[in-house]
Amino acid sequence: MSKARKDLLGRLVNKLEQHAPYADALYSENTTRVIAKNTAEIECSTDADAGVKVRAYDGTQFHEVCVQGWQPQLMQAEVHSLIERLKHVEGKTATLKLSKERADKDFTVAYVTDPATVPIQKKFSFIEALHAKVQKKPFINCIVSYREEEEHRIFVNKYKRLASTWTGCTVTIVPFVQTASGETRSDHFTNFRNGFEVTDIDEEDLKAFMDRAAKLKTAKKLPPGKYTAILSPTVTGLLAHESFGHGMESDTILHGRAKAAEYIGKKISNVKVNICEDASLPSTHGFLFFDDEGMMPKRVFLVERGTVKQPISEAYSASRKSFPRTANGRAEAFDHKVYARMTNTFFLSGKDDPVKMIKSVRNGIYIHTGSSGMEDPKGWGVQLAGLLCERIKNGKLTGELFYEASMGGYLPDILGNIKMVGKDFEIIKDVGFCGKEHKEWVRVSSGGPHVLIREVELS
Secondary structure (H helix, E strand, C coil), X not given: CHHHHHHHHHHHXXXXXXXXXXXXXXXXXXXXXEEEECCCCEEEEEEEEEEEEEEEECCCCEEEEEEECCCHHHHXXXXXXXXXXXCCCCCCCCCCCCCCCCEEEEEECCCCCCHHHCCHHHHHHHHHHHHHHHCCCCCCEEEEEEEEEEEEEEEECCCEEEEEEEEEEEEEEEEEEECCCCCEEECCEEEEECCHHHHCCCHHHHHHHHHHHHHHHCCECCCCEEEEEEECHHHHHHHHHHHCCHHHEHHHHHXXXXXXXXXXXXXXXXXXXXXXXXXXXXXXXXXXXXXCCCXXXXXXXXXXXXXXXXXXXXXXXXXXXXXXXXXXXXXXXXXXCCEECCCEEEECCCCECHHHHHHCCCEXXXXXXXXXXXXXXXXXXXXXXXEEEEEEECCEEEEEEEEEEEEEEEHHHHHHCEEEEECCCEECCCCEEEEECCEEEEEEEEEECCEEEEEEEEC
């Protein structure tokens, strides 16, 4: 099946390249299934999407046609119409930055248990049993869900004939508590694996989470001010994602919407800080075998030893700005445009001991978990929402807890105040999704080590 589809897409590409300098084709098929239970009900939903996008580059811009599903006759008719349009385009000579390494490969993600082989009733039974285990006092409600993603992709251009099958499974637990004043609060636990083995949840991790979530009921509000803060790997990953996400996308830079462009090649922090983008990390939600333009992933340094290095890119804007090409050309679906988008974004580990890091703080805050973040690429402001924080006093965690402490400020100031980077490292076992201007959602992951920041604004 894969070879036959590659052959047809290859013929369409060849026809287009008789009238345009470059063409490619991408077939993508995505299916998502969710089973979710709260105290009142259990629900199951499925969302599916499939189709082909064929593009031709005329030397100035891409022209695209999209066909839902796999309809060879309609695809050929749409390509014929595209050729007629291309005949009226004046000849151009501008080229794209492409990987010219030839490859004809089929990829499949590794898992222990193929989720497609597990009966649906077994999935329902797992969710019901897990809900019964975690729904207890002081929680007023608890949502438990199982999410299953399946993705098939075929990409063809003059150099590449690539196909991939990827699956991802996630279990999420969201307990809710109510404070004495009637405020509802929640925390979340996630476990991600490529197969149904995601249901093998470590009992100690689960108990630690439930104990922590129960403490939200009595956690106080943090007085606003400047603090020395230690970020857990969850929050460090959120900082990596928000600080060097959209601000280091080559198409955002191309349109003059990113202040990061002013910092490329300049020092932004001390040499301990290294921030990377790497879609090749296995067993992560942001993993890719190849991007939507056939580029194979490898590690990219956004910040190396404190210096801003290179942005993430797709073919068009990389060519216009003379940036190196990275495997970050991604579209939400077959009928959406390709943009420069994140995959796995993280701080590399350093040499500092996280235990000694805490001991070094006389008066500060440990941020256990983060919930969300925002960035302003043009002004390079960043804001992270921390869910649960804890006071550090004289080098010890005190047990004094705070709920929803936001960290914000000008990114160069925040990164410039990083003093310690832990020798630990973790990519968060989460289902992360990132939007571009509140749309164009793609799957991502983030992570890193513990990080200590001086003089950071918390509120």
